[in-house]
């Protein structure tokens with residue numbers, strides 16, 4: 001049995017059902033699970049001195065496209081909206097291969113870990129040349145290489161290309177049979193549904209303008225057969241709404257509902273353009289939304305109705321979205337931007353800084369269907385991050401440690417990140433890899449990829 005103790009932390013913000021904050025407390029993890037939180041003395045194989053530190057539950061990212069880490073900040077797409085942005089970028093993404101996926105995943109997940117994120121859901125849907133297995137293999141091997149990030153991958157998919165009225169070029173789509181066979185294989189190979197699982201897989205057709213009705217229907221049947229979750233982009237833009245209205249004669253959520261794509265095993269990325277009736281349907285069915293404020297602002301997509309969703313009880317989590325529309329992988333930054341965006345848009349009805357922290361932890365865990373992560377209490381997974389409070393920029397800000405990450409924000413790299421009871425960021429550096437070497441290798445790879 002391996003054990004890790006955080007001794008005498010200044011404050012442990014648990015985000016538990018009591019919203020408890022424990023002062024001068026110890027937190028013990030044994031074999032990846034939290035077995036003690038409180039003020040009684042504890043011993044362990046390894047001890048971190050928590051004096052002067054604030055401890056938070058690991059943040060949970062509910063929507064990403066790690067492959068896009070190598071197509072961020074490209075000048076040619078900086079002032080575009082979604083459809084033009086996508087059609088320009090598909091021409092780059094069609095050159096993705098296993099090496100690009102491995103290195104871009106390492107870069108993106110490395111940044112997530114360094115900014116306090118311990119679980120990463122990735123929506124990968126571009127499979128050029130059809131070698132599907134190899135791309136998910138590359139993602140899981142990057143996660144393992146980092147020494148442990150709780151990896152929730154997806155077997156994403158696109159089958160609706162330009163020739164059939166979709167948006168992507170023919171070179172990046174696959175047929176439904178191939179997608180379903182590979183989906184089943186990926187789930188069988190990687191999906192571990194047990195509590196404290198480090199590797200899971202969802203099925204995730206990309207969007208209504210790149211996946212056919214048949215693909216959505218069959219994916220829902222297969223996912224429920226296999227007991228895995230369903231994810232897709234929905235209601236991101238008015239262009240998407242008009243596309244679905246024109247092609248299928250109904251609004252996007254009605255289209256999804258007809259294909260059995262609502263329920264508490266489904267969550268959508270973005271979910272911006274829902275009307276009142278549709279928000280009620282999401283709440284009644286437990287269908288979740290991954291909120292990606294930076295991406296939505298960057299692509300001028302709109303503002304997700306988070307205050308209304310929270311009021312109605314729609315499950316909501318936080319996410320960075322792909323790096324081509326962010327252009328980074330920092331969930332702490334996302335948390336503060338979400339706070340500010342909704343203050344601007346909804347004033348008194350906006351979620352508080354602490355509400356946003358709970359959305360990024362409890363809320364995200366719920367839409368991923370997990371109750372083993374998202375708060376710090378006995379029996380939960382040992383996923384957390386730590387910040388030293390003796391920084392000039394935190395003086396006074398840390399009087400309210402619960403709301404600080406939303407209202408004031410935390411810039412820079414966290415001091416420690418722990419996943420599954422194991423230190424993966426120590427003194428601000430990744431422990432699983434040689435960062436200097438990784439930066440060099442990833443730079444080589446991004447240059448090769450973009451100069452293809």
Ligand SMILES: [Zn+2]
Nearest residue numbers: 233269321322
């Ligand atoms: Zn996305």
